[in-house]
Amino acid sequence: MLKTFPKGGVHPPENKLSADKPTKILGIPEEVAIPLQQHLGAPNKVIVDKKNKVKVGQKIVEASGFVSANVHSSVSGTVTKIDEIIDASGYKKPAVFIKVEGDEWEESIDRSKDIIKDIKLSGEEIIKKAAEMGIVGLGGATFPTHVKLSVPKGSKCEFLIINGVECEPYLTSDHRLMLENADELIIGTQILMKALNVNKAFIGVENNKQDAIEHLNNIVKKYTNDIEIVPLKVQYPQGGEKQLIKAVTGREVPSGGLPIHAGVVVQNVGTTFAVYEAIQKNKPLIERIATITGKSVKEPGNYWFRIGTPVNMIIEAAGGLPEDTGKVISGGPMMGKALNSLDAPMTKGTSGILIMQIQESKRGNIMPCIRCTKCVNVCPQGLEPYLLMNIAEKQIWEMAEKEHNMDCIECGSCSFICPSDRPLLDYIRFGKQKVAAMIRARSSK
Amino acid sequence: MNIIVLSVIVLGVIGLFSGLILFFIAQKFKVYEDPKIDEVEAVLPAANCGGCGYAGCRNFAEACVKAENLDSLNCPVGGNKTMQKVAVILGKTVEAKDPQIAVIRCNGTPEFRKRTNIYDGATTCAMESALYGGHTDCQYGCLGHGDCVVVCKFDAIEMDPVTMLPVVNDKCTACGACVKACPKNIIELRPKGKKDRRIFVSCVNKDKGGTAKKSCQVACIGCKACFNVCKYDAITIDNFLAYIDPHKCKLCRACVTVCPTNAIWELNFPPRKIKEESETNKEAAVADENKNKNDETLQ
Numbered sequence: 109m110l111k112t113f114p115k116g117g118v119h120p121p122e123n124k125l126s127a128d129k130p131t132k133i134l135g136i137p138e139e140v141a142i143p144l145q146q147h148l149g150a151p152n153k154v155i156v157d158k159k160n161k162v163k164v165g166q167k168i169v170e171a172s173g174f175v176s177a178n179v180h181s182s183v184s185g186t187v188t189k190i191d192e193i194i195d196a197s198g199y200k201k202p203a204v205f206i207k208v209e210g211d212e213w214e215e216s217i218d219r220s221k222d223i224i225k226d227i228k229l230s231g232e233e234i235i236k237k238a239a240e241m242g243i244v245g246l247g248g249a250t251f252p253t254h255v256k257l258s259v260p261k262g263s264k265c266e267f268l269i270i271n272g273v274e275c276e277p278y279l280t281s282d283h284r285l286m287l288e289n290a291d292e293l294i295i296g297t298q299i300l301m302k303a304l305n306v307n308k309a310f311i312g313v314e315n316n317k318q319d320a321i322e323h324l325n326n327i328v329k330k331y332t333n334d335i336e337i338v339p340l341k342v343q344y345p346q347g348g349e350k351q352l353i354k355a356v357t358g359r360e361v362p363s364g365g366l367p368i369h370a371g372v373v374v375q376n377v378g379t380t381f382a383v384y385e386a387i388q389k390n391k392p393l394i395e396r397i398a399t400i401t402g403k404s405v406k407e408p409g410n411y412w413f414r415i416g417t418p419v420n421m422i423i424e425a426a427g428g429l430p431e432d433t434g435k436v437i438s439g440g441p442m443m444g445k446a447l448n449s450l451d452a453p454m455t456k457g458t459s460g461i462l463i464m465q466i467q468e469s470k471r472g473n474i475m476p477c478i479r480c481t482k483c484v485n486v487c488p489q490g491l492e493p494y495l496l497m498n499i500a501e502k503q504i505w506e507m508a509e510k511e512h513n514m515d516c517i518e519c520g521s522c523s524f525i526c527p528s529d530r531p532l533l534d535y536i537r538f539g540k541q542k543v544a545a546m547i548r549a550r551s552s553k
Numbered sequence: 554m555n556i557i558v559l560s561v562i563v564l565g566v567i568g569l570f571s572g573l574i575l576f577f578i579a580q581k582f583k584v585y586e587d588p589k590i591d592e593v594e595a596v597l598p599a600a601n602c603g604g605c606g607y608a609g610c611r612n613f614a615e616a617c618v619k620a621e622n623l624d625s626l627n628c629p630v631g632g633n634k635t636m637q638k639v640a641v642i643l644g645k646t647v648e649a650k651d652p653q654i655a656v657i658r659c660n661g662t663p664e665f666r667k668r669t670n671i672y673d674g675a676t677t678c679a680m681e682s683a684l685y686g687g688h689t690d691c692q693y694g695c696l697g698h699g700d701c702v703v704v705c706k707f708d709a710i711e712m713d714p715v716t717m718l719p720v721v722n723d724k725c726t727a728c729g730a731c732v733k734a735c736p737k738n739i740i741e742l743r744p745k746g747k748k749d750r751r752i753f754v755s756c757v758n759k760d761k762g763g764t765a766k767k768s769c770q771v772a773c774i775g776c777k778a779c780f781n782v783c784k785y786d787a788i789t790i791d792n793f794l795a796y797i798d799p800h801k802c803k804l805c806r807a808c809v810t811v812c813p814t815n816a817i818w819e820l821n822f823p824p825r826k827i828k829e830e831s832e833t834n835k836e837a838a839v840a841d842e843n844k845n846k847n848d849e850t851l852q
Contacts, residue, residue, distance in 0.1 A: 194686065197686070198686025198687070199686045199692060200686075200692055446670075446685070448669070448685075448687075449669075470673070471673045471674070474675075531674055531675040534674050534675045534680055534684060535675060535680070537684055538675075538680050538683050538684065541683050
């Protein structure tokens with residue numbers, strides 16, 4: 109029997125429309141807006157000024173703390189302004205605007221396609237370099253990778269899990285990466301293993317990507333026996349760190365804890381590839397793959413894009429915005445965010461752009477809770493979503509904290525399954541923000 | 554017969570005995586409570602709104618009795634009359650405070666502030682503000698779900714179905730519940746002013762002029778026209794947003810006419826005499842009319 113996580117989960121229609129579309133390279137836009145903060149953690153500071161010339165790969169924003177990440181220019185040209193732009197969150201955030209002139213790369217970057225197998229750097233040097241190259245988790249949460257790789261004193265990492273699950277419907281960028289860049293992926297895994305000093309790594313892939321599983325199995329034989337490909341039963345939200353750990357190793361991350369407390373570190377396949385490029389090719393994180401998809405999109409596909417490219421451009425590449433567009437979502441349909449503006453820049457965390465039809469995107473009328481407990485049954489974290497929503501409605505934040513609302517992974521299974529169309533996740537997210545603020549205020553006292 | 558007498562005697566003795574115990578315990582554990590607290594509480598409005606900053610009217614009464622002077626204490630709902638009564642009971646003096654009222658500092662009706670998005674999530678302002686930027690290009694303006702209406706205990710605020718903005722009426726007691734509830738910080742408590750006349754900037758948009766004007770036609774663009782025309786230094790401009798200090802403002806209305814976007818509002822003033830209706834003034838006159846209409850709804 110295939111492995112999966114034991115509790116909860118749903119199975120939304122997969123709709124992987126672009127799974128068999130090879131990746132293409134999206135052209136360079138005329139102007140990019142590179143947000144200063146594209147990661148979870150401390151805000152950054154800009155180190156370029158108006159009218160400065162920058163090259164591809166030049167550092168333009170410097171990390172201001174340990175839990176923070178550098179940002180590099182993804183194009184060559186002139187900095188026109190440092191202004192605010194509406195990003196995927198719907199709010200205005202500061203960004204560096206660069207007018208593109210040619211495509212001139214930093215000389216230290218190796219742009220050849222050769223695969224370099226030897227890992228020359230030591231573990232510590234790898235972590236340092238990952239930090240320098242601005243690598244963050246590309247699964248969507250954008251947590252700085254070097255922080256994850258620095259195992260705190262007192263805990264020991266036993267396994268590395270590479271997350272190739274891609275359980276979100278519609279998205280196929282990780283799938284394509286596993287098919288097209290398997291060699292780099294395996295070397296990237298070896299680099300991460302060296303940095304973490306572990307002997308065993310798993311690559312978790314859901315069973316709906318048979319071709320990727322076979323391909324990876326063939327490639328991994330050439331390199332090592334320490335990396336195992338684990339096929340997993342299709343179940344949303346298996347791509348969640350905690351669910352993946354439970355599915356692959358059977359271990360449980362304690363409430364409020366990190367994967368390292370269970371002796372595991374999880375990295376996305378996209379991150380692994382970015383680490384390979386950073387360590388072996390000296391290339392900072394300036395481009396990634398995004399899926400452009402949707403039922404009425406003319407040509408769904410997967411594109412390598414430069415960080416800071418406006419969403420408009422990838423939509424144009426896929427044949428323009430369809431007439432019956434209801435919502436344009438950054439990310440997948442379950443966890444993604446509806447965009448306010450199509451000029452919003454695509455960032456390190458953009459794994460896909462989903463164009464939903466009006467019919468598909470409409471929310472139902474909110475009806476009263478009928479106590480069917482479907483939300484409780486599907487919650488992979490074992491929470492009680494209906495209760496968390498009630499508490500959030502009444503704004504009793506101490507109680508919300510006691511009911512562990514901070515353990516919610518925001519997978520959206522509860523809102524998906526609710527027969528009364530109640531916006532459960534909206535309220536829980538709102539509650540999480542309030543409780544997080546409360547905890548911060550308490551710890552700063 | 555016997556059994557009845559016996560039960561009366563037994564119950565009577567038990568009752569007497571328990572009564573005595575209770576009496577002595579009550580004596581022993583007696584807590585002295587100032588009778589003035591009750592007196593003060595009796596003159597308070599008993600709305601328990603929390604506008605004074607205390608948990609309820611009883612709590613506020615206790616604070617009044619304990620306090621050395623009443624300067625820092627104020628019941629916004631009862632106003633000066635109530636505070637005067639409290640002062641008489643406690644034998645203290647109290648200064649008269651300017652009565653206040655809530656004003657809505659957003660002017661962006663759907664006509665002036667185009668909806669650029671559809672928000673279909675949970676219908677509270679707090680949620681929309683926390684999870685989504687808003688359904689117009691203005692990131693600062695009213696979201697229109699009426700969180701302020703829900704928290705108002707005095708029926709003093711309601712949503713106008715046409716303008717989609719909240720409207721404050723005379724019942725407002727300036728308790729400040731709506732100010733706390735508004736996630737966009739649009740609502741401000743300002744002095745009521747002479748004859749209820751008030752002038753304020755009805756916008757909180759901190760964007761640069763061009764951006765603000767693009768997202769909303771009646772936004773404050775920080776052009777400094779009002780700043781230059783004000784003789785009393787009542788206007789300050791910060792982050793492309795003008796603010797009129799109600800304590801310095803002499804209600805001369807000079808700023809209202811110069812504002813190019815009609816972001817400055819005058820309330821409860823008599824209509825102006827229109828001197829000449831030249832071509833250039835026509836637009837202003839139309840805008841004035843609109844404003845007066847709004848005034849009527851506000852009244």
